[in-house]
Amino acid sequence: MSTTTATLDNTALHGDTGTALRFITCGSVDDGKSTLIGRLLVDSKTVLQDQLAGVQRGGETDLALLTDGLSAEREQGITIDVAYRYFSTAKRKFIIGDAPGHEQYTRNMVTAASAADAAVVLVDATKLAWAAEVEDGTVVKRELLPQTRRHSLLCHLLRVQSIVFAVNKLDAIDDAGLAFERISAALNAFAEAAGVQVAAIVPISALKGWNVATRHADWVGYEGPSLLELLEELPVTAQDEAVPFAFPVQWVEKFSASADTSQGRRVFWGRVASGHVEPGQRVTVLPSNQTATVAQVLSHTRQPKSVHAGHSAGIVLDREVDVSRGDWLLAPEAFEPVREITATVAWLDDEPLVAGRVYWALQGHRWVKAKVARIVDRVNITTLESEPATQLEANAIGDVVLALQQPLAVLPFTQSRALGSLVLVDTASHKTAAAVLVQPAAAKA
Amino acid sequence: MNARTETELLQPPMHSPARLSNTHLDALEEETVFILREVAAAFERPTLLFSGGKDSLVLLKCAEKAFGAGRIPYPLLMIDTGHNFPEVTDYRDQRAKELGAELIVRSVEDSMKRGTVRLAHPGESRNAHQSVTLLEAIEEFRFDALIGGARRDEEKARAKERIFSHRDSFGQWQPKDQRPELWTLFNTRLAPGEHFRVFPISNWTELDVWQYIEREHVGLPSIYYTHKREVVERRGLLVPVTGLTTPARDGETVQVRDVRFRTVGDITTTCPVESLAADAGDVVLETLSVDVSERGATRMDDMTSEASMEKRKKDGYF
Numbered sequence: 001m002s003t004t005t006a007t008l009d010n011t012a013l014h015g016d017t018g019t020a021l022r023f024i025t026c027g028s029v030d031d032g033k034s035t036l037i038g039r040l041l042v043d044s045k046t047v048l049q050d051q052l053a054g055v056q057r058g059g060e061t062d063l064a065l066l067t068d069g070l071s072a073e074r075e076q077g078i079t080i081d082v083a084y085r086y087f088s089t090a091k092r093k094f095i096i097g098d099a100p101g102h103e104q105y106t107r108n109m110v111t112a113a114s115a116a117d118a119a120v121v122l123v124d125a126t127k128l129a130w131a132a133e134v135e136d137g138t139v140v141k142r143e144l145l146p147q148t149r150r151h152s153l154l155c156h157l158l159r160v161q162s163i164v165f166a167v168n169k170l171d172a173i174d175d176a177g178l179a180f181e182r183i184s185a186a187l188n189a190f191a192e193a194a195g196v197q198v199a200a201i202v203p204i205s206a207l208k209g210w211n212v213a214t215r216h217a218d219w220v221g222y223e224g225p226s227l228l229e230l231l232e233e234l235p236v237t238a239q240d241e242a243v244p245f246a247f248p249v250q251w252v253e254k255f256s257a258s259a260d261t262s263q264g265r266r267v268f269w270g271r272v273a274s275g276h277v278e279p280g281q282r283v284t285v286l287p288s289n290q291t292a293t294v295a296q297v298l299s300h301t302r303q304p305k306s307v308h309a310g311h312s313a314g315i316v317l318d319r320e321v322d323v324s325r326g327d328w329l330l331a332p333e334a335f336e337p338v339r340e341i342t343a344t345v346a347w348l349d350d351e352p353l354v355a356g357r358v359y360w361a362l363q364g365h366r367w368v369k370a371k372v373a374r375i376v377d378r379v380n381i382t383t384l385e386s387e388p389a390t391q392l393e394a395n396a397i398g399d400v401v402l403a404l405q406q407p408l409a410v411l412p413f414t415q416s417r418a419l420g421s422l423v424l425v426d427t428a429s430h431k432t433a434a435a436v437l438v439q440p441a442a443a444k445a
Numbered sequence: 446m447n448a449r450t451e452t453e454l455l456q457p458p459m460h461s462p463a464r465l466s467n468t469h470l471d472a473l474e475e476e477t478v479f480i481l482r483e484v485a486a487a488f489e490r491p492t493l494l495f496s497g498g499k500d501s502l503v504l505l506k507c508a509e510k511a512f513g514a515g516r517i518p519y520p521l522l523m524i525d526t527g528h529n530f531p532e533v534t535d536y537r538d539q540r541a542k543e544l545g546a547e548l549i550v551r552s553v554e555d556s557m558k559r560g561t562v563r564l565a566h567p568g569e570s571r572n573a574h575q576s577v578t579l580l581e582a583i584e585e586f587r588f589d590a591l592i593g594g595a596r597r598d599e600e601k602a603r604a605k606e607r608i609f610s611h612r613d614s615f616g617q618w619q620p621k622d623q624r625p626e627l628w629t630l631f632n633t634r635l636a637p638g639e640h641f642r643v644f645p646i647s648n649w650t651e652l653d654v655w656q657y658i659e660r661e662h663v664g665l666p667s668i669y670y671t672h673k674r675e676v677v678e679r680r681g682l683l684v685p686v687t688g689l690t691t692p693a694r695d696g697e698t699v700q701v702r703d704v705r706f707r708t709v710g711d712i713t714t715t716c717p718v719e720s721l722a723a724d725a726g727d728v729v730l731e732t733l734s735v736d737v738s739e740r741g742a743t744r745m746d747d748m749t750s751e752a753s754m755e756k757r758k759k760d761g762y763f
Contacts, residue, residue, distance in 0.1 A: 348625050
């Protein structure tokens with residue numbers, strides 16, 4: 001049966017494997033996400049005796065119960081919110097977000113995806129009409145489930161670095177080889193149309209553990225690594241270091257009189273959004289537009305250091321300038337703050353997005369009011385075509401134009417995650433209503 | 446529906462995870478420091494829940510790194526059931542003093558005197574009643590953010606919780622209606638009377654905590670390491686015999702065993718495990734080979750029902 005097991009492989013490590021890989025499992029309801037995670041936890045020996053005993057039901061083990069942690073979830077047999085689980089192999093640590101499949105809980109899936117380095121999109125082979133034959137000399141268009149499309153598209157839009165399709169439940173199909181071939185073709189066709197880069201397509205049985213941790217040899221013509229072997233090699237998200245220096249001020253630390261403040265009375269703490277910072281860097285403050293030079297840079301633990309994108313830094317400037325939480329320190333003349341942005345939004349609130357309404361927008365640590373100037377369009381999840389819309393309902397994806405109360409320095413999300421992402425918050429309910437991904441300014445007329 | 450499988454398929458392959466590099470601990474520490482600073486900046490009256498237990502001591506170590514000793518910008522808050530291990534409360538006081546931090550202690554016994562906590566019977570555990578005292582302290586000091594040392598790997602309901610977790614004006618958690626939490630753009634907006642629970646070490650595992658304690662030489666109360674203790678065996682747990690709170694029952698034999706605590710809470714709900722681990726390095730090695738979870742081995746309060754943690758959390762528990 002098994003030829004190779006991911007966890008026994010001692011080949012050299014690639015890349016930055018010292019940091020955990022954060023990945024999510026997503027896809028449609030009942031495609032086997034929670035079972036897959038249960039299988040990964042059991043096969044990597046992360047599940048302990050008492051936890052396994054806790055999911056025995058009438059002599060059988062329900063792997064999904066390992067992650068469905070809320071009583072409402074166990075009652076209904078569905079996943080409502082993301083469960084985070086932790087496991088490691090000899091090679092790597094992993095943080096899994098088990099995302100819900102129901103459309104109603106897309107907001108929780110987006111929550112998990114926004115922090116993920118990789119996504120495993122589960123596809124239930126038994127739910128697809130893969131067996132249909134050729135019609136009129138053209139292959140029948142094999143429809144993927146809407147949630148498979150929606151989740152893949154969201155992962156792509158959120159720039160999840162690696163998207164892996166795991167075709168599940170193939171053990172329950174007689175002609176599994178043909179099913180895998182045809183479903184793979186349908187996935188590739190969809191991915192191409194949607195612009196989704198596919199890292200791999202792996203045939204698995206989460207229930208039986210085939211190709212999950214351990215390779216299942218001579219099956220459906222697949223010769224590649226098991227899912228876990230694949231995950232052990234996937235890169236963590238690369239930082240946007242090629243972009244000029246930008247730094248959102250999270251917290252201003254004030255010192256009264258003391259010896260260590262000769263270079264200034266305040267330290268500006270935050271996480272470098274792009275580029276890197278070292279003493280001598282010139283900066284412009286947004287919004288005051290004052291300029292200064294970086295005198296000292298501290299690491300997150302207050303040690304002198306130059307700091308790269310993605311890491312926390314404390315910055316001391318060479319002169320007194322007006323800087324408070326929410327302001328940005330920017331490389332001079334590298335950014336052009338704007339009062340209007342075009343952005344793709346993933347709408348997450350039950351209250352629909354309405355043109356003309358004002359929301360709170362958060363970029364970095366800055367809160368500004370944002371008015372929906374107009375809704376450009378909405379994506380049809382099935383056809384991937386844009387269609388006109390007057391509002392965006394819960395779980396819809398569309399493009400909008402936002403008018404901002406104060407100027408922000410933005411870049412397209414495809415260039416910079418930190419400068420290109422905002423959230424919208426409902427001013428009345430305070431609920432987080434949308435993920436906002438900035439588009440290039442000229443992309444939409 | 447969710448799939449079922451036979452138990453014999455679940456035999457795991459034999460291997461043990463190797464001890465992993467420091468990069469991983471650096472990344473966790475950095476995430477925690479980022480969250481601690483966010484709380485300092487985004488809220489008006491935050492506090493850090495500090496029990497003297499290992500998770501809160503790790504949290505405090507990160508706070509020390511974030512702000513510098515003597516400069517932690519929020520008070521520490523402890524809810525005392527009156528049934529705490531003296532080694533732990535002594536260590537708590539000592540540590541708060543070393544760091545020059547303000548320590549606020551509010552006790553379940555005071556809530557009982559006020560009549561806001563009523564025990565069903567005098568022997569009932571006070572553990573779950575801490576929620577009442579905690580909510581009273583929140584009202585007294587008008588705290589708008591409470592930093593806690595809960596970790597997602599501890600328990601299934603905790604595995605579901607956001608890092609910035611919203612509480613309504615009754616202090617209740619709404620697990621079915623959590624706010625989305627996108628990237629690290631934390632939505633900290635509140636209506637009057639509401640507050641947040643913030644969990645900066647959400648992504649740490651028990652092993653990470655012990656590796657960090659080893660690497661950073663984080664001091665802990667002595668009962669986290671091996672010591673001789675009188676215990677009785679009850680429902681597969683080693684129940685400490687502490688005289689007043691948990692006397693041996695009829696038919697139980699008091700034995701002296703070499704034990705350490707994996708978690709420390711209220712005396713009446715926390716059990717030690719058999720161990721000869723004398724320092725953090727020993728505990729790391731033991732943690733790599735355990736086959737029972739941290740709370741499963743040690744907590745009587747979690748064994749009452751599958752959803753007991755979720756129920757307590759909804760009521761305002763840590």
